[in-house]
Amino acid sequence: MRVYIDADSIEIRLSPVEATLGLLKSIKVPLADVSDVDVLEHPLRDVMGSGLKVGLRLPWLYYIARSIKLDQVWVVRRGVPALSFAVRNQGALQRVTVSTRDAQTLARRLEAR
Numbered sequence: 001m002r003v004y005i006d007a008d009s010i011e012i013r014l015s016p017v018e019a020t021l022g023l024l025k026s027i028k029v030p031l032a033d034v035s036d037v038d039v040l041e042h043p044l045r046d047v048m049g050s051g052l053k054v055g056l057r058l059p060w061l062y063y064i065a066r067s068i069k070l071d072q073v074w075v076v077r078r079g080v081p082a083l084s085f086a087v088r089n090q091g092a093l094q095r096v097t098v099s100t101r102d103a104q105t106l107a108r109r110l111e112a113r
Contacts, residue, residue, distance in 0.1 A: 022064025043082035
């Protein structure tokens with residue numbers, strides 16, 4: 001999984017294995033539709049307390065999943081901070097949380113735009 005930010009959008013690209021196991025596809029959101037950017041130092045705590053999920057779930061290790069209501073997506077793993085942001089105009093999707101060692105840097109880039 002990789003996170004890319006360009007002049008117009010943020011994209012979370014899943015590997016074919018991650019997409020298949022997580023029942024997801026890569027996500028691309030225009031920067032104009034991104035808000036409420038945050039960095040979570042322990043994202044697994046938030047995921048495990050968020051209710052029912054569909055996708056790959058290895059509690060306390062790794063999640064590639066969506067909420068049952070399809071309004072949240074998590075691609076998070078233990079020991080790696082996560083970039084979390086709200087989205088609009090993306091159908092049911094309202095929040096994306098993705099683990100990346102560059103979470104702080106990416107959050108600053110999103111907030112600076």
